[in-house]
Amino acid sequence: MxxxxxxxxxxxxxxxxxxxxxxxxxxxxxxxxxxxxxxxxxxxxxxxxxxxxxxxxxxxxxxxxxxxxxxxxxxxxxxxxxxxxxxxxxxxxxxxxxxxxxxxxxxxxxxxxxxxxxxxxxxxxxxxxxxxxxxxxxxxxxxxxxxxxxxxxxxxxxxxxxxxxxxxxxxxxxxxxVKMSDFVNLPPKGTFRQKFNIPADKKLVLFMSRLNIKKGLDLLLPAFRDYVKDHPDTVLILAGSDDGYEAATRAFIEQQNLGDSIRVVGLLTGDDKKAALADADLFTLPSYSEGFSMAVLEAMASGAPCLVSDRVGFGEAIREHKAGELVDLTPESVRAGLEKTLSNDALRHQMSQNATNLLRNQYDxxxxxxxxxxxxxxxxxxxx
CATH class of the missing domain: 3.40.50.2000 (Glycogen Phosphorylase B;)
Incomplete structure (x- = not known):
């Protein structure tokens, strides 16, 4: 054809x-x-x-x-x-x-x-x-x-x-x-942290998508603000090109004095993108609307445990296979999701394994x- x-x-x-x-x-x-x-x-x-x-x-x-x-x-x-x-x-x-x-x-x-x-x-x-x-x-x-x-x-x-x-x-x-083979050989752990000066003793939460309000940034930012008050050993990385919400994001960070806890690093591609996924303790996308999120598929393929809304396109499959943690579209739910996942290493490991099996069987x-x-x-x- x-x-x-x-x-x-x-x-x-x-x-x-x-x-x-x-x-x-x-x-x-x-x-x-x-x-x-x-x-x-x-x-x-x-x-x-x-x-x-x-x-x-x-x-x-x-x-x-x-x-x-x-x-x-x-x-x-x-x-x-x-x-x-x-x-x-x-x-x-x-x-x-x-x-x-x-x-x-x-x-x-x-x-x-x-x-x-x-x-x-x-x-x-x-x-x-x-x-x-x-x-x-x-x-x-x-x-x-x-x-x-x-x-x-x-x-x-x-x-x-x-x-x-x-x-x-x-x-x-x-x-x-998703092409699973693209995520078999990831950069060594610590590569992204070293390049962007992120301490090894801090948990890394990664948001990687366009900076657009539909991606749920208006939920994630206040949720993380509240979470980091009790857990200062955590950093949120916002990776993505500006799509209408970067100015509001930076204003929030400045107004809430979160410059040490939230980093805006711009669009990541190639090895930088893979290095970020490899170093992430948690990937998050509390989006209001997705057809079928490639960002979530790639995060799962890399082995990063995921905290997402059920609007990412395959929420029912994620729930059925326990391949990630689903949150409602409220800051309180996102805050609770951060608490639940980041406090439980075994849970994040199991979600990662379940996600890999789901992708191999249905979404390769x-x-x-x-x-x-x-x-x-x-x-x-x-x-x-």
């Missing part, structure tokens, strides 16, 4: 580029062709591309993209000229220009859309005026026309039905996956990527 993924394929975009990267590696191994079409703006850093795939960057349109960020005339022109060269177009997310443009063109090419959690009630209500405008113009109509809608969990099936008013006829539940990338390729095959129209 000739596959075209459309996504903002940059480090700043969060989880979808990593998902595409891992799926592309598997698709190439099965002999498929993969191109990635991405809008971008100056200053953004493209995500790595698997060897054998092709990244096509298209500049966002000035002025318009200030209000509707993904709009790109170059992207539209590329599709207009080349859409017929592909067997399937896979759009990631909703309300992006790249999710709309393919439907304006060749109706003969199969089109897939992955929701990525954006129809969750919390996510949908954020910036709703833009979404309502795009819905009226096209998005609902185009989603109805999609050959395939990929969702990550059963909650998204309900979100999709609520949004459309009926159940789309071709929905497939395929979770995100080779398993889930093959399921997506099989779903493609069912909707791709044979050539005349």
């Amino acid at each position: 000739r596959i075209l993924d459309i996504c903002a394929y940059t480090w700043q975009a969060g989880g979808p580029p990593k998902i595409i990267f891992d799926h592309t590696q598997v698709a190439l191994r099965y002999g498929h062709q993969v191109d990635i079409l991405s809008p971008y703006s100056p200053g953004e850093t493209p995500y790595p591309v698997p060897e054998g795939a092709r990244l096509i960057l298209c500049k966002r349109t000035p002025v318009i993209s200030r209000f509707f960020r993904e709009v790109s005339g170059e992207l539209y022109q590329y599709l207009k000229q080349h859409i017929h060269e592909y067997d399937i177009i896979h759009c990631h997310g909703l309300w992006h220009f790249g999710t709309l443009a393919p439907f304006m063109l060749d109706n003969r090419v199969a089109k897939a859309i992955t929701i990525h959690g954006v129809l969750d009630r919390w996510a949908y209500n954020n910036n709703n005026w833009k979404k309502s405008l795009i819905d009226r113009l096209a998005q609902k109509a185009y989603l109805r026309r999609a050959s395939l809608v990929q969702i990550n969990n059963t909650d998204e099936r309900e979100d999709l039905m609520r949004y459309l008013g009926y159940q789309h006829p071709n929905v497939v539940i395929i979770p995100n996956g 990338i080779d398993i889930v990527a093959k399921r997506l390729l099989d779903a493609y095959e069912l909707v791709v129209k044979p050539e005349a």
Whole structure:
């Protein structure tokens, strides 16, 4: 098959580029062709591309993209000229220009859309005026026309039905996956602590995601403030690019005199990212809304015990397999979760082992990527 993924394929975009990267590696191994079409703006850093795939960057349109960020005339022109060269177009997310443009063109090419959690009630209500405008113009109509809608969990099936008013006829539940082999050889313990001057006698709590309010930072920050009063031997590391909440985060740290207890270290990649996961006594993401969190999958794959909300995309599986500690969306619940997990070494060790077994059996990338390729095959129209 000739596959075209459309996504903002940059480090700043969060989880979808990593998902595409891992799926592309598997698709190439099965002999498929993969191109990635991405809008971008100056200053953004493209995500790595698997060897054998092709990244096509298209500049966002000035002025318009200030209000509707993904709009790109170059992207539209590329599709207009080349859409017929592909067997399937896979759009990631909703309300992006790249999710709309393919439907304006060749109706003969199969089109897939992955929701990525954006129809969750919390996510949908954020910036709703833009979404309502795009819905009226096209998005609902185009989603109805999609050959395939990929969702990550059963909650998204309900979100999709609520949004459309009926159940789309071709929905497939395929979770995100993680390449377990990427986390077999981690940097030696202590590497991250040494680089960032974190004392060895302090427990390290790691938050690694975009600094966005939807990630639950407004819950985590006051929860950790209260926790560290009684447990000053603990440090919270906030690792991630700014996505609208860094200024508020830094203001909170300053106002609460937490500069020695909370560190903002920016986006971590490569060995720095793995070193942070290797050194973490606890990974946390009390998020309000996730399609299926790659950050949590990677933390689990690295062996870091996890304290997360049940909104990370696979909360029921985490609960069933005792693969992490789940918290409610309140500072008090997060505070209690910190207390419970950080005071019990045996509990954290058992959660880590349970998470590893869960990932190997259900979320290894080779398993889930093959399921997506099989779903493609069912909707791709044979050539005349």
